[in-house]
């Protein structure tokens with residue numbers, strides 16, 4: 001009789017473990033699904049050419065040809081003020097710059113250079129970038145609009 005009781009207790013115990021184990025798996029699956037959904041939302045936010053960002057630049061359209069003098073000045077500024085964190089073609093402390101206009105509007109790029117603090121607080125794309133880059137703040141480099149414009153032109157050459 002004692003054996004039977006012991007055996008049934010053991011049986012009930014194993015069933016309980018099996019059931020709970022299943023629940024955990026289900027939970028884990030649901031969690032992965034939500035993360036996937038969140039990630040795809042993040043991607044949507046990151047590729048947005050209609051977004052002009054927040055800051056002094058309301059709109060900017062490039063001329064058909066790259067302005068070589070401006071781009072050259074931009075390259076010099078980039079080396080002295082930005083290359084601590086950015087490499088033109090590789091992700092570093094900040095994102096790579098090459099191909100930026102496939103993802104962002106020229107006005108957005110200018111506003112990110114001139115007004116990064118407000119951008120990472122309010123602009124959905126910049127906010128997502130701040131998370132992706134582990135909360136590292138780009139910080140305002142105190143450039144003039146002209147200097148930012150040279151940089152924006154330089155980015156076209158990358």
Ligand code: HEC
Nearest residue numbers: 081082085093094095112113129130133136137138141151
């Ligand atoms: C202290 C490091 C640091 C410096 C210096 C810095 N950046 Fe950044 N930059 C970042 C980080 C990190 C991000 C991603 C957003 C964030 O985390 O704030 C970023 C984002 C950007 C973006 C948006 C990139 C994208 O994929 O949309 C541009 C454009 C940019 N920086 C340009 C510049 C320029 C131009 C300079 C120089 C005037 C500069 N940055 C200086 C760290 C820096």
